[in-house]
Amino acid sequence: DTEVTQTPKHLVMGMTNKKSLKCEQHMGHRAMYWYKQKAKKPPELMFVYSYEKLSINESVPSRFSPECPNSSLLNLHLHALQPEDSALYLCASSQVGLQETQYFGPGTRLLVL
């Protein structure tokens, strides 16, 4: 099973809303990632969790708050977002070590009004 699942598939929110994106994998991967992808651009790394600890935070604004409750789950909490935050948010996972192939989830398409 090489599946990473993400919910919801689509999300529309206002600038004052609080919402969460969820990501789940059951491949035993111990590294999980959040990426942001704007149209016709490559994915940009936001956060990396390794063994449930935040290991990389790429200067992301505090209105994005990641959480890794256990080794299978990754959340991204959203609060007071701006319209320019509208994008495809991709979750990925990989082993930590030599077999670091990343598997991506289908993404959540977020629209901030």
Added chain:
Amino acid sequence: EDKVVQSPLSLVVHEGDTVTLNCSYEVTNFRSLLWYKQEKKAPTFLFMLTSSGIEKKSGRLSSILDKKELFSILNITATQTGDSAVYLCAVRDYGQNFVFGPGTRLSVLP
């Protein structure tokens, strides 16, 4: 700062043509280079390369890495319309950091 460059940025070919996509990089503490295919949604994994000169093949696709010259190529032979996609090159360092190139948008015409 780590950097990944891909060329060409876009390419239009006809079915049956062979294409070569290029990826060059400047990365501190290089660990591996990965190729992905992205159609409408998430990138799907194609190859991971860690050693120079060893070609990886999967059907009509193949890829090779040159760690001395800091580049990789992805070849697709006998292209089909289903190969139309954005091909992304990403480089990983010895942390968990992945840096993606801008992608090559390939269009295969019937």
